[in-house]
Amino acid sequence: NAGVTQTPKFQVLKTGQSMTLQCAQDMNHEYMSWYRQDPGMGLRLIHYSVGAGITDQGEVPNGYNVSRSTTEDFPLRLLSAAPSQTSVYFCASSLGLAGSHQYFGPGTRLLVL
Amino acid sequence: TQLLEQSPQFLSIQEGENLTVYCNSSSVFSSLQWYRQEPGEGPVLLVTVVTGGEVKKLKRLTFQFGDARKDSSLHITAAQPGDTGLYLCAGARGQNFVFGPGTRLSVLP
Numbered sequence: 001n002a003g004v005t006q007t008p009k010f011q012v013l014k015t016g017q018s019m020t021l022q023c024a025q026d027m028n029h030e031y032m033s034w035y036r037q038d039p040g041m042g043l044r045l046i047h048y049s050v051g052a053g054i055t056d057q058g059e060v061p062n063g064y065n066v067s068r069s070t071t072e073d074f075p076l077r078l079l080s081a082a083p084s085q086t087s088v089y090f091c092a093s094s095l096g097l098a099g100s101h102q103y104f105g106p107g108t109r110l111l112v113l
Numbered sequence: 114t115q116l117l118e119q120s121p122q123f124l125s126i127q128e129g130e131n132l133t134v135y136c137n138s139s140s141v142f143s144s145l146q147w148y149r150q151e152p153g154e155g156p157v158l159l160v161t162v163v164t165g166g167e168v169k170k171l172k173r174l175t176f177q178f179g180d181a182r183k184d185s186s187l188h189i190t191a192a193q194p195g196d197t198g199l200y201l202c203a204g205a206r207g208q209n210f211v212f213g214p215g216t217r218l219s220v221l222p
Contacts, residue, residue, distance in 0.1 A: 033209070040214050041214060042117070042201060042212035042213050042214040043156070043201065044212070045210070045211075048208070048209060058209065059211075092155075101161070102146075104155030104157070105155050106153075106155050107153075107155055
């Protein structure tokens with residue numbers, strides 16, 4: 001199993017550009033989530049999904065969209081990038097909800113100029 | 114204001130020393146997890162504690178969940194350079210987890 005994979009690993013955007021961060025898992029996990037990690041802030045939840053076709057907002061959802069058309073994939077879209085979105089983004093998956101073992105991807109490092 | 118506080122923020126010790134890092138909150142959590150994150154990688158789960166007062170051991174690492182399920186500690190015995198990393202605690206809140214800011218540990222050979 002590849003586990004949780006994320007692409008790209010690095011990305012530089014200009015303010016106002018859009019892009020999609022890809023996340024895929026091959027463990028047949030129902031629960032997937034996106035976090036951003038900033039210095040001194042820990043991981044903050046952006047959006048999450050409890051199964052295909054179901055998504056919900058986390059702690060910091062503004063400026064981001066998600067969709068979950070399949071169990072395997074959970075892309076994160078930045079509609080109009082802003083410098084405040086410069087961060088490291090992690091995707092995670094687990095069999096169930098809180099209390100379950102979360103598996104994290106390697107992260108995408110995003111710089112918005 | 115962080116829901117979960119971790120201390121110390123940074124810790125640099127010599128190989129062979131013992132250390133304890135703390136995770137504290139004013140909120141009660143149904144479970145709490147500890148992760149270790151190495152540079153350039155995602156966090157990796159070390160342990161999940163569920164019951165107040167629970168103690169779990171993982172080789173040289175000892176994890177304790179407070180009786181009131183508001184705090185936790187991680188004790189490392191005879192630290193090794195391979196223990197270097199960012200240690201994150203995460204408390205279960207509703208359907209999701211809330212993460213602390215982490216303790217960055219450096220173990221010098």
